[in-house]
Amino acid sequence: xxxxxxxxxxxxxxxxxxxxxxxxxxxxxxxxxxxxxxxxxxxxxxxxxxxxxxxxxxxxxxxxxxxxxxxxxxxxxxxxxxxxxxxxxxxxxxxxxxxxxxxxxxxxxxxxxxxxxxxxxxxxxxxxxxxxxxxxxx
Numbered sequence: 764x765x766x767x768x769x770x771x772x773x774x775x776x777x778x779x780x781x782x783x784x785x786x787x788x789x790x791x792x793x794x795x796x797x798x799x800x801x802x803x804x805x806x807x808x809x810x811x812x813x814x815x816x817x818x819x820x821x822x823x824x825x826x827x828x829x830x831x832x833x834x835x836x837x838x839x840x841x842x843x844x845x846x847x848x849x850x851x852x853x854x855x856x857x858x859x860x861x862x863x864x865x866x867x868x869x870x871x872x873x874x875x876x877x878x879x880x881x882x883x884x885x886x887x888x889x890x891x892x893x894x895x896x897x898x899x900x901x
Contacts, residue, residue: 769786769787769876769879769880770786770787771784771785771786771787771876771880772784772785773880773883773884773887775887775888775891779795780795780801780803780888781793781794781795781803782884784880784881784884786876786877786880787876789807790807791805791806791807791812791877791880791881792805792806792807793805793806793881793884794806800816800817801816801817802814802815802816803815803816803825803885805877805881807877812829812830812877813827813828813829813830813877813878813881814827814828815827815828815836815881815885818835818837822837822838823837823838823846823889824836824837824838824846825837825885827848827850827878827881827882827885829851829874829878831851831874832850832851833850833851834848834849834850834851834853834874834878834882835848835849835850836848836882836885836886837849839856839858843858844858844859844890845857845858845859846858846882846886846889848871848873848878848879848882851874852872853871853872853873853874854871854872855869855870855871855872855873855879855882856868856869856870856871857869857879857882857883857886859890867883867886869883
């Protein structure tokens with residue numbers, strides 16, 4: 764992920780739904796905890812910077828709690844892959860560049876690079892789940 768002062772590389776652990784990303788040379792870890800009501804913690808230097816939890820079992824999206832406030836990451840529509848990040852006076856759109864790529868287009872405003880990269884990581888998690896489920900269903 765590059766552009767707009769952001770240089771980030773995302774990684775998922777091979778098992779489970781945890782991972783990490785490197786943003787402008789700083790390492791961030793994402794840890795999932797819980798099963799029925801899971802949460803994902805964004806950790807930098809042993810400090811929790813943000814926490815995300817599922818909006819509901821029926822909707823694709825997350826409530827994101829930051830030190831400075833709360834945001835929501837939600838699907839723009841029931842069937843599309845475009846996601847909207849809103850809250851704290853910001854509105855950003857994260858969407859795949861096209862159907863057969865891992866590249867994304869991010870537009871709009873967001874509070875800081877750390878938050879938008881975390882939101883993108885959560886989007887990629889949703890897209891990864893959908894791809895894995897589609898591959899498992901004959």
